[in-house]
Amino acid sequence: MCGIVGYVGSRPAAPILLEALKRLEYRGYDSAGMATVSRKLFVKKDRGRIADIDRRLKLAEMPGNLGVGHTRWATHGEPSRVNAHPHLDNSGKIAVVHNGIIENYFELKKFLQGHGYRFTSQTDTEVIPNLIHHFLKRSGDLEGSVRQAAKRLRGSFALAVISEEEPGKIIAVRQDSPLIIGLGEGEVFLASDIPAILQHTNRMLVLENGEMAVLTPDDVSIKKFGSGATVKREPMLVQWTAEMAEKEGYPHFTLKEIFQQPDAVRDTLRVPPEELKRLARFLLRAKRVYLIACGTSYHAALVAKYALAKLAGFPVEVVISSEFGEIGNMDEGTAVLAITQSGETADTLKAVEAARAAGARVACLTNVVGSSITRMSDLVCYTYAGPEVSVVATKTFAAQVAYLLRLAVQLAEARGRSGPRSKRLAAGLGSMPEIMRKVLVEVEPRVKSLARGFLSAEHIYLIGRGVGYPLVLEGALKIKEITYIHSEGMPAGELKHGTLALIERGTPVIAVVTPGGMRMKMVSNVEEVKARGAQVTAIADNGKDLEGHVDELISIPHTEELLSPLLFIIPLQLLAYHITVGRGQDPDRPRSLAKSVTVE
Ligand code: F6R
Numbered sequence: 001m002c003g004i005v006g007y008v009g010s011r012p013a014a015p016i017l018l019e020a021l022k023r024l025e026y027r028g029y030d031s032a033g034m035a036t037v038s039r040k041l042f043v044k045k046d047r048g049r050i051a052d053i054d055r056r057l058k059l060a061e062m063p064g065n066l067g068v069g070h071t072r073w074a075t076h077g078e079p080s081r082v083n084a085h086p087h088l089d090n091s092g093k094i095a096v097v098h099n100g101i102i103e104n105y106f107e108l109k110k111f112l113q114g115h116g117y118r119f120t121s122q123t124d125t126e127v128i129p130n131l132i133h134h135f136l137k138r139s140g141d142l143e144g145s146v147r148q149a150a151k152r153l154r155g156s157f158a159l160a161v162i163s164e165e166e167p168g169k170i171i172a173v174r175q176d177s178p179l180i181i182g183l184g185e186g187e188v189f190l191a192s193d194i195p196a197i198l199q200h201t202n203r204m205l206v207l208e209n210g211e212m213a214v215l216t217p218d219d220v221s222i223k224k225f226g227s228g229a230t231v232k233r234e235p236m237l238v239q240w241t242a243e244m245a246e247k248e249g250y251p252h253f254t255l256k257e258i259f260q261q262p263d264a265v266r267d268t269l270r271v272p273p274e275e276l277k278r279l280a281r282f283l284l285r286a287k288r289v290y291l292i293a294c295g296t297s298y299h300a301a302l303v304a305k306y307a308l309a310k311l312a313g314f315p316v317e318v319v320i321s322s323e324f325g326e327i328g329n330m331d332e333g334t335a336v337l338a339i340t341q342s343g344e345t346a347d348t349l350k351a352v353e354a355a356r357a358a359g360a361r362v363a364c365l366t367n368v369v370g371s372s373i374t375r376m377s378d379l380v381c382y383t384y385a386g387p388e389v390s391v392v393a394t395k396t397f398a399a400q401v402a403y404l405l406r407l408a409v410q411l412a413e414a415r416g417r418s419g420p421r422s423k424r425l426a427a428g429l430g431s432m433p434e435i436m437r438k439v440l441v442e443v444e445p446r447v448k449s450l451a452r453g454f455l456s457a458e459h460i461y462l463i464g465r466g467v468g469y470p471l472v473l474e475g476a477l478k479i480k481e482i483t484y485i486h487s488e489g490m491p492a493g494e495l496k497h498g499t500l501a502l503i504e505r506g507t508p509v510i511a512v513v514t515p516g517g518m519r520m521k522m523v524s525n526v527e528e529v530k531a532r533g534a535q536v537t538a539i540a541d542n543g544k545d546l547e548g549h550v551d552e553l554i555s556i557p558h559t560e561e562l563l564s565p566l567l568f569i570i571p572l573q574l575l576a577y578h579i580t581v582g583r584g585q586d587p588d589r590p591r592s593l594a595k596s597v598t599v600e
Contacts, residue, residue, distance in 0.1 A: 001386025002085070002099040003027035003071040004179075005196050006160045006170045009187025009217045013067035015060045020189070020196040021050050021069045026246060026253075026389055027099075027192060028073025030370065031084035035095035038064030041164040043095060045070075045084040066167060068160040068190075070097035073387050074369030076105070077122030089129035090117050094163045096132070098125040099192055100156035100177040101384060103270055108152065128153070132161065143214055146171045150212060150225040155270060158207075160190055170215040173225060174207040176266075181205040181213060181220055183235055188215045194238055195245035203235040254390040254482070254587040258573050259440055262433035264385035264395040265402040265566065269429060275381060276410040279337075282363050282379050284414060286335030289316045292324050292351050293339040294597070296393035296477060300400035301339050302470035307404060307562045311422050312411035324351035330358035338364045339404075341388065341396035343371025345597050352376050365403060367396050390588050392481050394573050397474065398436075401565050405429060408562070421560075428560050435557060436566060443554055443571050450537060450552055451578030457485050457508045461499065462572075463492035463529070464512035465522050467565050472512050475572030482580040482587045492525035505533030510575075511550070512568055513540035516561030526550060539571050 003024030007013040013036050021032055032053050033045020042064065044057045050071060054060060070085035077083035086095040102108070105124035108131060113119070117130045128149060135145035146161050156176035162169075172179055172190055182189035182197040182204050189197040194204060205220060207213055212225040222231040240249060250256035283289050291301040301318045308314040319328060321338070328334075328351070336355045340348045343366035352362050352373065363379035367388070374380045383399035406429065412422040454460065460479055462472035472489030479487040490499060492511070503509065509529045513522045519541065526549060530536055536550040541564065543555040554571050556564070580587040 001027050001073050003192045003196065004068065004097040004099050004158060004160050004190070005192070006068045006172065006190030006215065007187065008066045008168070008170050008215050009184065010065055011187065012063075013065055014062040016189075016200070017067050017069040018050070018054060018060050020191055021071045023196045023242070023246070024071050024192060025050060026387065028071050028387055030074050030079035031072045031081070032070060033084045033086055034059055034062060034067055034069040035086040035162060036062045036064035036067030037162055037164050037167040039164070039167070041088075041093060041095055041162070043086055043088065045086065046081045047079045047084060066162060066170065068095065068097045068162055068170060075101055075382070075384060076124040078370035078374070083121045083123050085125060087121065087123065087126045087129055089133035091133055093165055094129045094132055094136070094161065096125065096129040097160050098128060099158045100175070101267060101270055102127065102153055102157060103155035103272065104153070128159065129161075142166045143171060146173060147212060147225045147228070150175070156267065158192060168216055171212060172207060172215060173212040175209050179207040181207060181215065183220065186217050188217060188220055190215060193245065193248065194240065195242050198238065198240065198242050198245050202238045204238050205233055205235050251581070252390070252577070252586070252588050254392060254394065254577055257388055257390050257395045258570070258577065260386070261395045261398040261570070262436040262440070264383070264399040265436065266433040267384035267386070268399040268402045269406065270384065271382070271403065271406070273410070276406055277414070279363055279379060279381055279407060280410040280414045282361065283314075283335050283337065283411065286361070287333030288329065288335075290324070290328060290334065290336045291316050291318045291339060292321045292336055292348060294321050294345050294347050296397045296474060297339040297341060297400060299470045299474040299477070300397055300404060302473070303401050303467055303565050304404035304408065306467045306470070307408035308411060310562065311408040311425065312415055312417055314411050314415065321345065321347040321351040325354050328355065330355050330360045332359040334358070334360035336360050336362045338362060338373060338377070339400060340364065340373055341367040341383070341385070341393055341400070343368045343373040347597070349373060349376065365400065367399065391590055391593050392478060392587070397569065398566055402429065402432070405562060425560055425562055428563050432563060432566050435559070436570065439556065439567050439570050444574055446554060447571050447574040448578045450554070451575055451582050453552070454485070454508060454575070454579045455582045459502070460485055460487040460508045460510060461503070462487065462489040462510045462512065463495060463525055464489070464514065465492050465518040466514060466516050467561060468512040468514040468518070468522065468568070471514070471565055471568050471572065472510070474569060475510065475512065475576070478573055478576035479579065481593060482576055482585065482590045483583060484585070484591070485579070492522055495525060495528065500528070500532065503529050503532045503534050507534045509534040509536050511536055511538045511540075512572070513538055513543065513546065514561060514564045514568055515541040515558060539568055
């Protein structure tokens with residue numbers, strides 16, 4: 001996730017772009033840059049936070065009344081000056097800023113190299129200005145060339161394009177990444193999100209997928225880039241305050257990020273198959289494989305353990321990073337997959353260091369390009385959840401699970417075990433973002449009202465089986481982190497080995513009844529706690545059979561068992577969120593916790 005901005009009007013563009021970029025830093029902050037036009041094209045960009053780059057390069061002093069800017073959250077290529085946006089074509093006259101991921105950039109790059117184009121960055125974006133230039137050379141028509149280029153791009157992209165040869169306009173394009181146009185008096189603004197430009201205007205046009213727009217100081221014309229058909233759209237009046245706009249109208253980043261999960265999963269599923277094949281080969285070469293992680297990432301690793309065993313018959317050991325040094329059996333035959341959204345967790349970095357020292361090979365799965373873990377790993381893999389602002393991990397968990405499920409499918413294939421189940425899973429993954437979106441909208445009001453019943457709870461027990469087990473661990477972690485209520489997740493089968501002694505009249509129990517072979521056993525566990533007077537809330541796959549047997553029921557649409565974590569985690573996260581808000585606490589800033597835990 002990156003942030004892009006644009007301005008065309010009669011005022012100096014640079015200070016407006018700079019201010020807008022600062023307001024978008026929550027979308028990315030590893031590097032930034034701007035391009036303006038004043039007779040010719042001016043470009044400044046670098047690695048680092050925007051304020052520091054401005055101090056060094058004097059961004060606000062760039063000349064011209066038109067320009068574009070970018071704040072980056074790296075996806076392809078580490079944070080560096082050369083990978084920062086804007087990117088130029090080989091003629092140096094066209095500048096492009098891009099938010100999103102170009103899936104077919106490799107093919108496009110080869111095609112352009114065949115036509116003599118040279119590339120200097122490791123980004124997917126650099127193909128775009130060159131592709132535009134390729135068409136422009138023949139037609140001389142910038143707008144038409146942008147359209148031709150957009151038609152050839154696959155993936156997600158919000159683009160702003162300027163050229164020194166047509167200095168009065170910005171061309172904007174949108175597919176699966178947001179883009180908002182702000183209408184002023186004799187000036188037009190462009191941004192990934194509303195807060196970047198809200199101080200200038202509240203008259204906004206939202207660009208939809210498949211559309212492009214030409215922005216000049218007095219006019220905005222929109223068309224479909226596929227068919228070329230003109231689009232008529234009335235501006236809307238945005239009533240948000242700047243703070244509300246940063247959270248896209250959500251009261252907290254935590255809730256915004258819970259609702260961003262379908263996009264995080266969709267973007268992560270765009271990882272090219274070659275990357276998963278590489279990781280599968282890496283793991284298959286080893287005598288033993290460890291997945292190591294902390295906190296939420298550890299729970300994602302546990303989901304992976306079930307998926308890898310069930311789908312690919314591929315056993316792995318999952319170890320908490322801080323314990324790994326004590327029990328990891330490491331030598332040259334060992335492969336370690338370290339999972340860490342931040343890439344900076346000290347316990348995981350230490351474990352990786354120890355593994356490498358013992359001769360083990362290390363791969364990592366992280367959400368932060370260029371983070372410390374990437375420099376310590378033999379193979380680097382990424383989730384594409386975008387920056388997570390809230391301290392508690394939500395969308396990065398969903399992205400990790402999606403990635404690891406794809407890995408399971410890949411390993412099943414590589415081991416000749418890709419039967420109907422893995423085919424169903426592979427097909428089902430593609431439709432998960434849409435189903436997640438539906439579940440979010442459907443369950444939130446119900447969870448919000450159920451949360452009232454937990455406000456004064458002292459203990460909450462969560463039980464699950466199979467993939468439901470890591471989910472209850474994750475649900476309990478979310479609840480304790482932000483509500484400060486003691487909560488404990490456990491395998492439902494373990495109840496009778498001790499915890500049942502704590503269940504008495506009114507004890508809150510959340511039963512996570514996921515689909516699959518263990519479902520009936522879970523239903524028996526529900527009866528078991530019910531018989532001891534527990535107040536049971538069941539989150540159940542197609543829960544009709546539980547009606548009347550539990551106190552409260554949240555029914556989840558039926559899916560393949562291994563896909564169910566992507567749906568069942570939603571009510572658990574929402575419950576933690578709404579209990580927290582109901583208790584008058586701030587979910588975005590839980591006490592005593594930090595987003596990156598850089599101490600052992
Ligand atoms: C939970 C949470 C933490 C992290 C843990 C590991 O909401 O945020 O438990 O999951 O600190 O962090 P990463 O994944 O960055 O290594």
